[in-house]
Amino acid sequence: MRRTLLEGLLHRPLSEPPPAVDAAELEAVARAVGVAARARLGRSLSIREIDAGSCNGCELEIVALGNAFYDLERFGLRFVASPRHADVLLVTGPVTHNMRAALLRTWEATPDPKWVVAVGACAHDGGEFAGSYACERGVGAVLPVDLVIQGCPPTPLALLQGLLGLLALSSPP
Amino acid sequence: MPIFPELRAATRVEGHHPWPRFVVDVASWRVAGGELAAGRWTLLGLWGEADSVHMAVLRGERDAIGVLSLPCADRRFPALGARHAPAIRLERAAQDLFGLVAEGLADARPWLDHGAWGVRAPLGPGEPAAEAAAPYPFLPAEGGALHQIAVGPVHAGIIEPGHFRFHADGETVVRLEERLGYTHKGTEALMQGADLARAARLAGRVSGDSTVACALAFARAVEAALGLAPPPRAVWLRALMAELERLANHLGDVGAVCNDASFAIMNAHCAVLRERVLRAASQGFGHRLMMDRVVPGGVAADLDAAGAAAITALVAAVRQRFPRLVELYDNTASLQDRVVGTGRLDPALARQFGCGGFVGRASGRDFDARRWPGYPPYDELRFTVPVREEGDVNARVWIRIAEIEASLGLIEQLLAGLPAGDVRAPAPHGAGTEGAALVEGFRGDILAWVRLAADGTIARCHLRDPSWFQWPVLEAAVDGNIVADFPLCNKSFNCAYSGHDL
Numbered sequence: 001m002r003r004t005l006l007e008g009l010l011h012r013p014l015s016e017p018p019p020a021v022d023a024a025e026l027e028a029v030a031r032a033v034g035v036a037a038r039a040r041l042g043r044s045l046s047i048r049e050i051d052a053g054s055c056n057g058c059e060l061e062i063v064a065l066g067n068a069f070y071d072l073e074r075f076g077l078r079f080v081a082s083p084r085h086a087d088v089l090l091v092t093g094p095v096t097h098n099m100r101a102a103l104l105r106t107w108e109a110t111p112d113p114k115w116v117v118a119v120g121a122c123a124h125d126g127g128e129f130a131g132s133y134a135c136e137r138g139v140g141a142v143l144p145v146d147l148v149i150q151g152c153p154p155t156p157l158a159l160l161q162g163l164l165g166l167l168a169l170s171s172p173p
Numbered sequence: 174m175p176i177f178p179e180l181r182a183a184t185r186v187e188g189h190h191p192w193p194r195f196v197v198d199v200a201s202w203r204v205a206g207g208e209l210a211a212g213r214w215t216l217l218g219l220w221g222e223a224d225s226v227h228m229a230v231l232r233g234e235r236d237a238i239g240v241l242s243l244p245c246a247d248r249r250f251p252a253l254g255a256r257h258a259p260a261i262r263l264e265r266a267a268q269d270l271f272g273l274v275a276e277g278l279a280d281a282r283p284w285l286d287h288g289a290w291g292v293r294a295p296l297g298p299g300e301p302a303a304e305a306a307a308p309y310p311f312l313p314a315e316g317g318a319l320h321q322i323a324v325g326p327v328h329a330g331i332i333e334p335g336h337f338r339f340h341a342d343g344e345t346v347v348r349l350e351e352r353l354g355y356t357h358k359g360t361e362a363l364m365q366g367a368d369l370a371r372a373a374r375l376a377g378r379v380s381g382d383s384t385v386a387c388a389l390a391f392a393r394a395v396e397a398a399l400g401l402a403p404p405p406r407a408v409w410l411r412a413l414m415a416e417l418e419r420l421a422n423h424l425g426d427v428g429a430v431c432n433d434a435s436f437a438i439m440n441a442h443c444a445v446l447r448e449r450v451l452r453a454a455s456q457g458f459g460h461r462l463m464m465d466r467v468v469p470g471g472v473a474a475d476l477d478a479a480g481a482a483a484i485t486a487l488v489a490a491v492r493q494r495f496p497r498l499v500e501l502y503d504n505t506a507s508l509q510d511r512v513v514g515t516g517r518l519d520p521a522l523a524r525q526f527g528c529g530g531f532v533g534r535a536s537g538r539d540f541d542a543r544r545w546p547g548y549p550p551y552d553e554l555r556f557t558v559p560v561r562e563e564g565d566v567n568a569r570v571w572i573r574i575a576e577i578e579a580s581l582g583l584i585e586q587l588l589a590g591l592p593a594g595d596v597r598a599p600a601p602h603g604a605g606t607e608g609a610a611l612v613e614g615f616r617g618d619i620l621a622w623v624r625l626a627a628d629g630t631i632a633r634c635h636l637r638d639p640s641w642f643q644w645p646v647l648e649a650a651v652d653g654n655i656v657a658d659f660p661l662c663n664k665s666f667n668c669a670y671s672g673h674d675l
C-alpha cells in the first residue's frame with residue numbers, strides 16, 4: 001500500500017491534455033442551447049447518465065472518462081447519482097420501448113436549464129436497431145436533443161470533445 | 174449406442190452441426206425435463222420458434238451436447254420450469270416473444286414484454302396490443318417489520334438498466350427479486366432475414382463488453398452450419414481478441430468490486446490497466462472494444478507488427494503492475510472484511526443452474542467451454558482453469574485474478590505462435606443448414622444457434638448469454654446479506670442486462 005501511494009506521488013500524472021473542440025460542432029450546439037442558459041451554471045456541469053437500452057458499449061467508454069488518462073473531473077464535469085442534481089442528461093441506446101417511460105420521468109425530474117446529449121449511433125438514430133418493434137429511432141424521438149456525440153461506441157476522446165464543447169458554451173464569456 | 178439413450182422416440186435432424194439435433198415428442202420432452210431436474214443433465218439454453226420449442230442440453234459433466242426440438246403446432250408445450258427452475262425465465266421469454274404457452278409454469282408473469290411494444294408475441298403471431306403496461310406483481314414476503322426498497326431501472330451509477338425489488342428486515346435482505354427486460358431491443362427479430370454481415374454486426378451488439386465473444390459464438394455457429402473452416406491465422410487472431418477482451422473486463426471489474434467496498438485506489442489502478450488494454454486493442458485491431466472484427470469466415474482486421482508490439486508491451490506492463498495490486502487486495506484487512514463470506518453462492522445451486530464463468534467456477538463448477546467442448550486454437554495452447562469452492566465475493570475476485578494471469582499467458586502464446594496467411598475465407602452459399610456453438614466469454618459460456626435460409630440469410634438465430642443462468646442465483650446469493658452489500662455482490666457477478674434482454 002505504502003509503495004503504491006508513494007509511487008503515485010512521485011510519478012508524473014497520466015492525465016493527458018484535453019482534445020481540441022470541433023468549431024463546427026460548437027456552433028451547432030450554440031444554436032441549440034441559447035444564450036440565456038449559458039451564464040447560469042459557471043464553469044461546471046453535473047451529468048446524469050441514462051442507459052436507454054444500449055448494448056453497454058457506450059457505458060464502458062463513459063466510465064473510462066473517469067480513469068487517470070482522461071480525468072473528467074479536472075474540467076469541472078462530474079457524474080451525479082440523481083437527475084435532480086443534473087444539468088446534462090447523457091443518454092445512450094436507441095431508447096427501447098421498455099425504457100421510454102423511465103427516460104421521460106428522469107428528464108422530468110431534471111431541473112431547468114437542462115441539456116440532453118445523445119451518445120452513440122443508437123442514441124443518434126437507432127443505429128443497428130432502427131426499425132425494431134421494441135425500439136424508438138434514437139433519443140430525438142422522445143426528448144429534445146441538444147448535442148449528438150457520434151461513434152459506436154464514441155471513444156472517450158470523442159466524448160470529452162463533445163462535453164468540453166458544451167462546457168465552453170455554458171460558461172460566461 | 175445412441176448419444177442420448179434416455180430418449181426413445183427421437184428423430185435425428187440432418188444438417189445440424191456440430192452436435193446432433195433431435196425432434197422429440199411430448200413424452201421425451203418430459204423425460205428430458207426429468208433428467209434436468211435430477212441433475213444428470215444441465216440446461217444450456219431454451220428458445221422458441223413460431224411452431225416449436227428447442228432446448229440445448231449438456232449430458233453429464235462433459236459427456237455430450239444435444240439440441241432437442243418439440244414441434245408444437247397448437248402452440249403449447251409442457252413447462253420444464255415446473256420441475257427445473259433454471260428454465261423458468263427462458264420459458265417466460267419464449268411465451269412473450271413467440272406466443273407459445275408453457276403449460277404448468279408456476280410463474281405466468283411476462284418477462285421481457287412490459288406491455289410497451291404495441292404488439293404481442295412479436296416473433297410469433299404478432300397481434301397488435303394496446304399500449305397499457307399492466308402492473309407487475311412482485312413476489313411477496315411476509316413478516317411484521319419488513320419493508321420494500323425499489324431500485325431502478327435507472328441506477329445511480331453508470332450501469333445498465335434493470336429493476337431490483339428488495340424486501341428487507343432492517344438492514345438484512347429477506348428477498349431480492351429482479352425485473353429485467355428494459356434493454357430488450359428485438360435483436361432476434363432483426364436477425365431474421367438479415368444477411369451474414371448485418372447479423373454479425375447485431376451479434377456484436379448483443380452485449381458491448383462481450384462483443385468479441387458474442388460475434389465469435391455467432392460466427393462459429395454459422396461456420397458450423399456452412400462447413401466452413403476459417404484460415405488458421407484468423408482462428409488465432411480471434412483467440413487473441415477474445416483474451417484481450419477477457420483481460421480488459423476482468424481488470425476493470427476487479428477494480429470496480431473493490432470500489433463498491435469503498436476501496437477506490439484499487440479501482441483507480443485497475444482502470445489504468447484496463448485503459449491500456451483497450452489502447453493496445455485499438456492499435457492492434459483498430460477498435461478499442463474490437464467490435465465488428467470477428468466475422469463469419471475469419472476476422473475483418475489483421476494484426477501488423479506495430480499492433481503486435483503494442484500488445485507485447487501491454488502484457489509486460491500488466492505483469493509488472495498487477496501483482497502489487499493483488500497483494501494490496503489480499504493484505505487490506507478492511508477490504509477483506511467486506512468481501513470474505515459476502516454473497517455466497519451455494520455450489521449446489523451453481524451446479525443446478527449450470528452457472529458458467531467465474532460465477533460457476535468460484536462455486537466449484539469446473540466448466541470452461543475453451544477446454545470442453547473446446548474449439549481451436551485452445552487445443553494447441555496451455556492454460557489453467559481456476560476453480561474454488563467458497564462461492565463468496567472474494568472467491569469470484571480470486572478466480573478473476575487467476576484468469577487474468579491465465580489470459581496473459583495465452584496472449585503470449587498466441588503472439589509467439591501466430592500463423593501467417595489469410596485472415597478470411599469466403600462464405601459459401603448455405604442452404605437450410607443449422608449450426609450451434611459454445612464460446613467462453615469473460616462471463617461464461619455463450620450459446621449461439623443459427624438456421625440459415627435457402628438464400629443464405631438468417632432464418633432464425635438465438636444467442637443465449639451466460640447471465641440467463643447467473644441472474645437467478647444472484648437473488649439467492651444476496652439472501653441474508655445487508656442491503657448495503659448488494660452493490661458489492663452484484664458487481665462480483667456482473668451479469669449482463671443487454672445480453673440477457675437481447
